[in-house]
Amino acid sequence: MSKVQLSNVTKTYPNGAEAVRGVDMEVESGEFIVFVGPSGCGKSTLLRMVAGLESVTDGQIQIDDRLINDVSPADRDVAMVFQNYALYPHMTVHGNMSYGLKNRGMPKQEINAKVVEAAKMLKIEDFLDRQPNQLSGGQRQRVAMGRAIVREPKVFLFDEPLSNLDAKLRVQMRIEIKRLQRRMNVTSIYVTHDQTEAMTLADRLAVINEGKIEQMGAPIELYNNPATLFVASFIGSPQINLLPAMFDGQYLSSGDLKLEGFVDLPQSKELVLGIRPDELRLSDDGQFPMRVDIVEQHGSDNLIYGAILGAEQESDEETEFCFKTSQDMLPELESNLTLGFDVDRALVFHKDTGERLR
């Protein structure tokens, strides 16, 4: 049970590139934190700084109030699961899991007991004598986790551990990681670019963009109340629908469309209206005429993609919306629908700063 504290953590590479720019964060004991963001946003660098694999340019990292900026990775009492597992190919599963303990000078019997216990927990006790190249991807992932578990570290670090697995296995392992973390109650930091993984695993979610935390909070909080345009568009699948718009004091207008019900917005500034696909509904007096382009049937629900007629265009392409509906609604392609939305649940952002206005 340990907490992790980052204050003003910064990473600048020798070539001047700023990977992380002043991150402040407090991870509570036993909490599952997920860093999510596009590739190159600095989330992995941040994790590797906590692990001690990257030096800290500025700021402080503390585990349980102990400053660890200059402590070697081995002495930080953290364990990490790597994206490509990083198992030692010439060692057996048992060897892989026990190597860290052996280096710490633990007696052999104790090591054995711990390895067997962890292997049982991960259901890999039958493979202890095999080498990694005799295992499937999912089994290797379990071994990598086993290697972390036997150490009984203060903090678990996961660096995109599921991205090498196929879709089905990924969901399975995701649930298992969550269950394991609950059971062991170890503070964990998990890096991913997959927003579904982020939403489902996290106690709290940190959306990272260009080396900074855009917003941090419970996943559902970030989904319902994104602080910026970036968070709104990154969290949620399918993506939020965005519409460029202007406010003239009475209407929020986008091209030929005039939307009623908005008040207290800055006038003659470029704005962006955001509406989640599941906030849209079919309605005869709706505000958006849509021409259906593609219908994706996902089973329980359908996703209908189409151009919003008359809306302002960002580029040459027409502004597309996604509309999430139940499986029995199956419109003809090229047919027109009229969609409505609830003004109270719509989000409005400042286009340039990305700041949320309502």
Place this chain on the structure above:
Amino acid sequence: MRNWNWRLISTHAILIVGVLFMSLPVWVAFATSTHSAEHILRNGLQIWPGGDFLSTYNEVLFVEGGVMKAVLGTTMLKNSLILGIGFAIGKVVISMLAAYAIVYFRFRLALPLFWIIFMTLLLPLEVRIIPSYEVVSGLGLLDTHVGLIVPLIASATGTFFFRQFFLSVPDELLEAARLDGATPWGFFIDILVPLSKTMIAAILIIMFVVGWNQYLWPLIMTTKEENYTLVIGIKQIYQILAEGGELPQYQKAFALTILATLPPVLVVLVFQNWFVKGLVESEK
């Protein structure tokens, strides 16, 4: 069908000529070594084996005065083995350590140092043979195994091979080992050396053969007969032949030559699987 036959026949003819071209001299040397000195002197080189195989090889290997004045063939064989094995192991150890330093320790001069090591490939032993001799004789190491082996074991080729191999080992392994609390030595011994084992085997084999065939350096280094290697022994026995005196013992010279080629051949035959593996495959 006819065309196909001709192609098959001509291909095989070329292959057979090639095989004969390569192996016939070795066979002639062997066949000649099994005849008596008088027979060879009268009839020249022999293509069929004679009846003196056991007596000649016995004399060469085990009888004092059989080849040299005092030293036995087995002693020279032993010296050659010590040189070959010491040379190979020394080269592998030194070049692995050098490559480890260059790849994993990011000191400032790592790259220039690597290129300096690499450039020494252009400087063969012959170029530095006099200063090397000076150093070794100054240290009082003439006529010792240490003096024979140590000046030869720095290896640019080996360093280069191991460097390329280490560069291809994923960084995550190092990072995982660091988190697992491995020391730099621990990582080298526990992870890197086992990963390189096929590579090590391949280089050991090549270097054993190279070391076994060393000629110039042992020739300069050794003054006493009991330190001669087989290769030097062959040279000496031909010299004795040239100086004349008694009946030239051609059969013994050939026997010694055959004995000198056997160990490298055996090593390659026995370890060829490892050798090929080391060159083509890397399990990571």
